[in-house]
Amino acid sequence: MIGISVYLSDEDAEERILRASSSGVKLAFTSLHIPEESGVGPKRVGELLSLFKKEGFEVFADVSKRTPEKLGLHHFEELKGLGVTSLRLDDGFTTEEMLELSRHFRIAINASTVGERELQEWIDCGMETGDMIAWHNFYPKPETGLDQEYFLKQQDLYDRLGIPVYAFIPGDEKKRGPLHLGLPTLEDHRGQNPYVSAVQLKRWGVTGVFVGDPGCSGELLRKLHHFDQEDVIELLYKGSGEIEGEYQLRPDPGRDVLRLLDTRTKDEVPPLDTVERPRGSITRDNDLYGRYRGEVQIVRKDLMRDPAVNVLGNICFGPLIDLVQPGQKIRFIKQER
Numbered sequence: 001m002i003g004i005s006v007y008l009s010d011e012d013a014e015e016r017i018l019r020a021s022s023s024g025v026k027l028a029f030t031s032l033h034i035p036e037e038s039g040v041g042p043k044r045v046g047e048l049l050s051l052f053k054k055e056g057f058e059v060f061a062d063v064s065k066r067t068p069e070k071l072g073l074h075h076f077e078e079l080k081g082l083g084v085t086s087l088r089l090d091d092g093f094t095t096e097e098m099l100e101l102s103r104h105f106r107i108a109i110n111a112s113t114v115g116e117r118e119l120q121e122w123i124d125c126g127m128e129t130g131d132m133i134a135w136h137n138f139y140p141k142p143e144t145g146l147d148q149e150y151f152l153k154q155q156d157l158y159d160r161l162g163i164p165v166y167a168f169i170p171g172d173e174k175k176r177g178p179l180h181l182g183l184p185t186l187e188d189h190r191g192q193n194p195y196v197s198a199v200q201l202k203r204w205g206v207t208g209v210f211v212g213d214p215g216c217s218g219e220l221l222r223k224l225h226h227f228d229q230e231d232v233i234e235l236l237y238k239g240s241g242e243i244e245g246e247y248q249l250r251p252d253p254g255r256d257v258l259r260l261l262d263t264r265t266k267d268e269v270p271p272l273d274t275v276e277r278p279r280g281s282i283t284r285d286n287d288l289y290g291r292y293r294g295e296v297q298i299v300r301k302d303l304m305r306d307p308a309v310n311v312l313g314n315i316c317f318g319p320l321i322d323l324v325q326p327g328q329k330i331r332f333i334k335q336e337r
Contacts, residue, residue, distance in 0.1 A: 001027055001166075001207055001208040001209070001228065002025050002027065002198070002208075002209055002210075002221075002224045002225055002228045003025065003027030003028055003029055003060070003208060003209070003210040003211070004016060004017075004020045004025060004027070004028050004029070004210065004211050004216055004221075005028070005029045005030070005168070005183075005210055005211060005212050005213065005214065006028050006029070006030045006048065006214065007030065007031060007176065007214055008030065008031070008032075008044055008045060008048060010214050012174075012214070013048055013214070014048070014051060016214060016216070017048070017051055017052065017055060017057070018051075018055070019216075019218050019221065020216070020221055021055040021056070021057070022218075023218055023221035023222050023225055024221075024222075024225040024229070025221050025224070025225055026055070026056055026057050026058060027057065027058050027060070027208070027210070028052060028057050028058070028059050028060070029059075029060045029061075029062070029088075029210050030048070030059060030060075030061055030062070031061070031062040032045065032061045032062060032063050032067045032070075032071065032079075032084075033062050033063060033064045033067065033090065042070075042071045042072045045071055046082070049082040049083050049084070050082075052083050053082070053083040057083065058083075058085050058086075059083050059084045059085060059086075060084075060085070060086040060087075060088060060108060060133075060135075060166075061079065061084045061086070061087055061088065062088040062090075063076070063079075063087050063088065063089060063090070064090045064092060065090075065092045065093065065097075067079075076101060076104070076105075077104050079105075080104055080105065084105070085105065085106065086105055086106040086107070086108055086133060087101060087105045087106075087107060087108065088108035088110075088135055089101070089107065089108070089109075095121075095122060095125050095127075098122065098127065099125065099126055099127060102127060102128070102131040102132075106131055106132065106133055107127075107131055107132055107133070108132075108133040108134075108135040108166070109122075109132055109133070109134055109135070110134075110135065110136075110137065111134035111135055111136045111154055111158060111165055111166070111167075112136045112137040112146060112154070112185070113137075114134070115157075116157055119157070119161070123161075129161050129162050129163050130162075132163050133163065133164055133165075133166055133208070134154075134158040134163045134164065134165045134166070135165075135166040135167075135208075136151075136154075136165070136166065136167040136168065136185040137168075137185065138168040138183035138184060138185055138212040139183070139184060139185070139187070140176070140178075140179050140181065140182075140183055141179065141181075142179075142181055142187075142190060143187065144187070145184050145185060145186050145187030145188070145189070145190060146185055146186050146187065147186075147187070148186060148188060151167075151185070151186055151204075152204060155204055155205055155206070159205055164207035164208065165205065165206050165207055165208070166206065166207060166208035166209075166210060167185040167186075167201055167206050167208070167209060167210070168183055168184060168185045168209075168210050168211070168212035169184055169185070169189055169194045169197040169198050169201070169209060169210070169211055169212065170182030170183055170184050170189065170190060170194055170197075170211070170212060170213050171183075171194065171211045171212070171213030171214065171215040171216040171220075172194050172215070172216060172217050172220045173213075173215030173216060173217050174213065174214055174215025175213045175215060176212070176213050176214055182212075182213060183212030183213050184197070184212065185212075192319075193317050194211065194220060195220060195223050195224065195227075195234070195317075196317050196319050196320055196323075198224055198227070199227060199233060199320065199323045200319070200323060202227070202228075203323050203325075209224070209228075211224075230329070231328070231329060232246065232329045232330065232331055233320060233323070233324055233328060233329070233330050233331070234330070234331045234333055235298075235315050235316075235317075235320060235330055235331065235332055235333070236315070236316040236317065236333050236334075236335050237282055237313040237314060237315050237316060237332055237333070237334060237335065238313055238314060238316060238334070238335045239282065239311075239312050239313020239314055239334075240273070240312065240313065241282060241284070241312025241313045242334075243282065243284075243296065243312055243313075243332050243334075244332050244333060244334050245331065245332060246329060246330070246331045247260045247261070247262075247263070247296070247329070247330055247331075247332065248260070248261045248262075248327065248328070248329050248330070249261070249324060249325075249326065249327060249328045249329075249330065250326070250327070251326045251327040252326065253326050254297075254300075255300070255301075256299065256300055256301055256303060257283075257297040257298060257299055257300060257303075258297060258298040258300060258321070258324065259295060259296075259297050260295070260296040260297065260298075260330075263284075263294055263295050263296040264285075264291070264292060264293060264294045264295050265293060265294030266293070267293075267294070268287060268293075269284060269285070269286045269287055269293050269294050269310070270286060270287060271286045271287065271288060271307060271308070271310065272286070272310050273310050273311045273312075274286070274305055274306065274307050274308075274309060274310060274311070275305050275311050276302075276303070276304060276305045277299045277302070277303040277304070277305065277306070277309065277311060278299070278302050278303075278314070279299055279300060279301055279302050279318060279321070280298075280299060280314050280315040280318045280321060281298075281299040281303075281311050281312075281313075281314055281315075282296065282297070282298055282299075282311070282312045282313045282314065282315065282332070283296070283297045283298075283299060283309045283310060283311055283312060284296050284297075284309070284310045284312055285297075285308060285309055285310075286308055286309065286310050288307055288308035289308040289309070296312075297309075298315065298321060300321060313334075316335060
């Protein structure tokens with residue numbers, strides 16, 4: 001599941017909704033915690049929620065106890081008629097209020113702060129795990145994002161209870177103020193390519209990956225949606241080799257290289273650029289390798305030159321090499337100069 005974040009005070013919110021919709025992304029997080037959105041009134045909220053509904057979005061809303069009052073509503077249940085399906089509650093709600101709201105919405109609890117004891121207390125009081133989402137915070141301030149070890153510990157907790165986990169990655173365009181330094185859940189993701197971060201989260205078992213910043217390019221949305229729906233990892237590369245297209249890895253990964261299926265050929269492949277093969281190199285076996293002629297491989301660790309192996313190029317984002325799985329479908333895309 002891939003989603004965007006839309007903030008009510010963003011003048012370009014409508015454009016961002018339509019861009020995501022045209023990319024196939026139909027999930028959105030928004031904040032109805034109105035004090036955070038100064039100058040925003042019920043009319044603006046109604047306009048955006050109507051657009052979400054028209055475009056077929058599932059909306060996850062961050063709310064406080066004062067949200068209905070601020071929006072001119074009598075009850076939280078009225079949000080359901082506006083297209084909101086899940087609520088992320090702030091700390092002001094009692095367990096009894098959470099239980100009542102869970103009869104009408106899926107409830108997103110704070111995966112970054114809620115531990116096993118508090119979670120078990122809610123379950124003992126009648127909260128159904130099937131009505132819950134474990135949703136992590138995003139962290140605008142550098143150096144405050146979650147540590148990977150802690151994140152994985154929380155992931156294990158919620159996996160054991162069958163509660164889906166959602167998390168944020170930064171955008172690749174306009175960053176949200178006031179710091180404009182990205183909105184990741186994990187600190188390691190703040191400066192990392194957001195596509196790599198999304199693939200990493202999915203490999204760890206995260207169900208919902210949402211772009212926290214308002215700015216998200218159509219290209220990033222397309223890539224995220226393609227990976228989410230088709231499980232195809234796009235690998236950008238630079239080099240002289242003309243190998244763009246979709247391939248599949250063998251189901252038996254080698255220690256040193258990942259081999260691509262159905263790439264051998266009977267045609268001649270003369271030796272060319274038989275140089276050293278650093279990690280991330282894309283190679284092709286040449287005529288000197290006999291029946292292996294034409295086989296394309298991705299190098300997992302630094303290797304010496306081999307006169308029987310041509311180097312075609314290098315993958316731009318090395319961490320993706322560790323995230324592909326046996327039998328994985330991949331798509332090579334040549335980087336534009």
